[in-house]
Amino acid sequence: MRGFSELIDRLVLTPSRNGKLRLLKDYFAETPDPDRGYALAALTDGLDIPAIKPALLRTLAVERIDEVLFTYSYDYIGDLAETVSLIWPENEALASSDPLRLSQIVVTLMNASRIDAPRQFAAILDQLDAPGRYAVIKLVTGGLRIGVSSGLAKQALTDFGGKDVIEIEELWHGLKIPYMELFAWLEGRAEKPQNAAQALFRPVMLANPVQEGDLDLLLPSDFRAEWKWDGIRVQVSSEGGVRRMYSRSGDEISGTFPDILDAINFKAVIDGELLVGTPPDHVGTFSDLQQRLNRKSVSPKLMAQYPAFVRCYDLLMEDGKDLRTLGFDERRTRLERLVATLDATRFDLSPQLSYEDWDQLDRMRQQPTHPIIEGVMLKQKDSPYLPGRRKGPWFKWKRDPYTIDAVLMYAQRGHGKRSSFYSDYTFGVWQEQEGIRQLVPVGKAYFGFSDEELAQIDKYVRDNTIERFGPVRSIKATEAEGLVFEVAFEGLSRSTRHKSGVAMRFPRISRLRWDKPAGEADTLENLEALLG
Template sequence: MRAFASLLDALIYTRSRNAKLKLIADYLVATPDPDRGWAMAALTGDLDLPAVKPAIVRAMVEERVDPVLFRLSRDYVGDTAETVSLLWPEPPVAPTDAIDLSLGAVVGALMRLGRADAPATLAAFMDRMTPPERFALLKLAGGGLRVGVSARLAKTALAQAFALDVDAVEEVWHGIRAPYAELFDWAEGRGEQPTPANTPVFRPFMLAHPLEDARVDLADYAAEWKWDGIRVQLVRTGGETRLYSRTGDDVTRSFPDVAAAFDAEGVLDGELLVKGEAQRGEAASFNALQQRLGRKTVSAKMLADYPAFVRLYDILLEGAEDLRGAAWTERRARLEAFVPRLDPDRFDLSQVIEAADFDALEAIRAGARDAAIEGVMLKRRDSPYVAGRRAGLWYKWKRDPLTADCVLMYAQRGSGKRSSYYSDYTFGCWTEDGELLPVGKAYSGFTDEELKWLDRFVRNSTVQRFGPVREVEKALVLEVAFDSIHESKRHKSGLAMRFPRIARIRRDKPASEADRIDTLKRMIA
């Protein structure tokens, strides 16, 4: 456990991507099985320990530490695991019985826990651990490491450590269970390369570069709409279907209706959307899709109210035939022939945009404000389907963001490196009656210097405190950029913004001149 705790500590304080890769690679080479496998499961988000809930940890520490001190410390530190690991008191009598504190033993014990046993087991571990080890334990148990490492980066580190191809690692990843003994046997030359045969495994997505200010020749590139849902991969083999998100997360349980309808052997790439109310088959806004995201079980009412479907972009495999090496034009023809075999209520084809030249396409893009359109995709007609972003093959050309002048209302401390700053901002707009209602929350778009300025403003302008949240004087206007705005029954203003971020601090503008709710409602597509 000590080596894993040291790894997490080093990753938290390391910004360089290459340095993070080396830290993980060195750990994997030096650490025996199964510890390194469980570490990879934790870093890639594949470790699920359902018996340990945040409420259990809070109750445990409040039995041992003054609850007021804990809450004040948590508010200051900004992270529960770090606060508990530092505040946890030494036991009155040092434990004399031996407990295996290796990562594999700790994970094994946590996986066997029932909720009733969790407090005693966690306490026994923490009484025998140093603060960094307690921090690592609580991060493992809570399922949120947040150490600046994506699943892809962790797999890249593994590949580099053992001179493997990262795409080959990615391709077999979901066919192997943690702690990945077969994978490490292959990596160290003790076994054959695992294969995804008869297992619906994830294949890495092909991604796009932003177009920015470039222009392309439509003789070389095809244009499609960039739909505003979530990118998914449909995989069916061996009589089983799975849906994967862009990060390789299995989202099948959240969309059983789509999985049940995909009964043709192959691997397809598309956009998961929810049908709109206006017309059968039309896509609703991302806000409608959000009602179903992340649910482990979906009720019959949810299935009926938010019917999901996939707008298909590409075909990677047809049956056992791998098409990824073929040009886009060939894959497109194969996809067009494949789609009629599927349920039309659950699957349709993303249409190619017909435009005479780039200027015509630019005019078409400028006029598109459909709730589910995020922009335009440009795909080189001769491009193979390759993992990751490859220069010159695919471009994404997002539509220009919408903007509104909003008033800062509340602020909350961030987490991790921002735990000492008020960096999460809730802002609002005015009703016709002069009431300020929240319309969104943002924690990006500003520079480090602007963050420091905003933090000082919050501290000097606080009028009320609600736990970790501060209410501020309604005096500062923020220009907020967002991709789209939709009706929402969950918010008092009746609105929800998509990807809001702070575009500018408007110190020159009086709060009374910020935008009205009605102005934002007119922006709804």
């Protein structure tokens, strides 16, 4: 367990991607089976320990610690796992016993009943030091926010074993925790695992953003253009009677979208965009789509209210034949034939745009036909389907972002290396009702600023706090006093879940407006005008 806790600690404090890759590679090389396999599962969100929930942590903590002391500590630290790990009473007698292995902890808790889990988890915390407690709490609650994505972990496996990351991606969903056969292959002790699973994920082809001068080197006639829709990229796979749907990163999301899986009547792998609505006439906002995302199950009422469908972009496999080596135009022709046979309420075809030159396409990009369109995609007509982000074949040309000036209203402590800073910000704009002007929240952001600016904002938050709500602080914000952010965002939609009635897509801080009085920030009326 010590090795895993040291890994987590060092990953949190290592900002660079290459640095994280080296740490992961070294850990896989130095850690025996099955510990490294369980660590890999934790890093890629593959562990599920349902008996341990965050609420249980607080209950266990206040059984051993004065509740007032715990509350003050949690308020100061701002992270539940870090608070519990630091304040948990040390048990020197137990801590000096044989050290626990990561695999031992995971297996114990995975097999624990809901009744027995609290006792067993407390016993485990008693045998660990503070870093070990922090690591195991993060592991079992699925809260490993340490800057390691599943893609980065797979790249570390590639570096460790000298294999192609595409091979690992294509094997991934046929492997079982703790990945013993995978590590045996990576170390050259066994043959490549034979993947007998059906409907596996195929690594997706990604586009590069259009940079200045890129289009000067390209012929418009060599590229096909489509709208870039504001949904999520998915892959629908149906083989051997097995039907699955994956996110762009390869996470299976089949259980959340039974309405789409029930409509599959083909043997193929389709690449497309997941949207909600009734095609072709109605496409819902990303806020509508969020009502369906990240759910383990979905009710008939929710499916009826937010019906999901896939706007099809590409065809990777058909009737057992791999089409990825074919040119885009040929794959598109096959896709058109297939989509014509499918349930039109669940699958439709992404239309291609007719244009003569880049200037005409640029005008279309800036004035799309639907508010849910983010821009256009450019795909070379002869390009094979090449996994990863390769420069040249595919480009994304997004609309210029919107910007508004908003006022900081609330701040919350961050996580990991930012847990000592107020780095998550809620901002608002002015609304006037019955002659009274007040701020209403319109969004949250936690990136877009430098470390130096973070320190400046953190000091401002501490100096201008007027109320505290646990780890959240309410900040002084009047027309005369307040910190103004210039906020950039990709799109806007109406939302009944927000007091302001609007929801932003991908908001981020583009600059700090120390020079601007808070009373001159934007109004809700200005924001609503962007909805058209």
